[in-house]
Amino acid sequence: VRVDIAIIGTGPGGVSAAITSKVRNKSILLFGESTLSSKIEKASSILNYPGMPNTSGASLSSAFREHLQALDIIVTEDKVKAVYAMGDYFSIQGASQMYEATSVIIATGANVTKPYEGELEFLGRGVSYCATCDAALYKDREAIVVATSNKEEDEVRFLAEVASKVYYVPTYKGEIDMPPNVEIVEGKPQKILGQLKADTLVLDTKELKAFGIFILRESIAADKLVPGIKFENNSIWVDKNMATSIAGCFACGDVTGKPYQYIKAAGEGNVAALSAVSYVDNIKRNK
Ligand SMILES: Cc1cc2nc3c(=O)[nH]c(=O)nc-3n(C[C@H](O)[C@H](O)[C@H](O)COP(=O)(O)OP(=O)(O)OC[C@H]3O[C@@H](n4cnc5c(N)ncnc54)[C@H](O)[C@@H]3O)c2cc1C
Numbered sequence: 001v002r003v004d005i006a007i008i009g010t011g012p013g014g015v016s017a018a019i020t021s022k023v024r025n026k027s028i029l030l031f032g033e034s035t036l037s038s039k040i041e042k043a044s045s046i047l048n049y050p051g052m053p054n055t056s057g058a059s060l061s062s063a064f065r066e067h068l069q070a071l072d073i074i075v076t077e078d079k080v081k082a083v084y085a086m087g088d089y090f091s092i093q094g095a096s097q098m099y100e101a102t103s104v105i106i107a108t109g110a111n112v113t114k115p116y117e118g119e120l121e122f123l124g125r126g127v128s129y130c131a132t133c134d135a136a137l138y139k140d141r142e143a144i145v146v147a148t149s150n151k152e153e154d155e156v157r158f159l160a161e162v163a164s165k166v167y168y169v170p171t172y173k174g175e176i177d178m179p180p181n182v183e184i185v186e187g188k189p190q191k192i193l194g195q196l197k198a199d200t201l202v203l204d205t206k207e208l209k210a211f212g213i214f215i216l217r218e219s220i221a222a223d224k225l226v227p228g229i230k231f232e233n234n235s236i237w238v239d240k241n242m243a244t245s246i247a248g249c250f251a252c253g254d255v256t257g258k259p260y261q262y263i264k265a266a267g268e269g270n271v272a273a274l275s276a277v278s279y280v281d282n283i284k285r286n287k
Helices: 012-023 057-070 131-138 150-162 262-285
Strands: 002-008 028-031 080-085 090-094 098-106 142-147 165-170 182-184 189-194 198-203 207-209 212-216 249-251
Touching (some): 002 090, 012 098, 012 262, 131 212, 150 212, 198 212
Parallel strands (some): 002 098, 142 212
Antiparallel strands (some): 080 090
């Protein structure tokens, strides 16, 4: 099924874009988490959101969730791994399945993580951000997975069903329950090495070797998420209509740059949605 507009991210930008798209009668997919964004939840006191004097992040988040519910908008809890422009539609690779949309709105927030040494050099050549997507390549082979949160554990278990062995390097704390062919390795990743293809992860404790290395983080840099998109000052380049350099792809919120503010993200989400609505209407008219 192809929806009109796919919105990636459940912060104020994505929530606002989803609301406007739905009010404009478009079919939508909203990717993210049903708890919305941790950046909303974490704020202890918010003084500058119109209509909500001195609110808290938890209250704002709950108001957003109520608004989504009132419009029957459900959150698709899948982590988007890549968005491919296919001409008059987009193919969206989730961790568990593929989706299609005529237009896409990127609302994934700011990405502040620094890549490991060698990560970008070997991306697509032994380094990947999606273990479920590439699992089939690991039949009877060994894999290394670095993960920044326990939300990635399902993906690791899935990979372990196919791979002969998985070296799992969690960079977070807590109990981890994995199948017997997953070895949990302690240590801090330092760099990725290889020849034609990456095959070694150097930790501060030891070196691991395998057929390939997965790096599973909470967010993927937007220029890796949408190959070919114009990036400027570590943000997605947009025009006044929140259009990116790719036709049909719009962006809003922290991912388009500073200032990092709720109302800026929500305002841009509204503009991005209205632009996506016109784009979709145009495509339909010309069919
Ligand atoms: C502690 C704290 C206090 C703050 N206080 C204020 C304040 O008082 N006033 C103010 O205006 N601003 C404040 N901010 C800034 C504000 O949080 C951000 O500007 C705002 O949340 C940005 O919204 P966004 O929609 O762009 O992205 P975010 O809120 O960052 O949300 C992005 C969402 O996208 C999801 N996502 C990312 N990648 C993917 C993917 N590949 N697939 C699926 N989902 C994905 C993430 O999980 C996340 O839920 C504060 C921030 C913090 C951290």
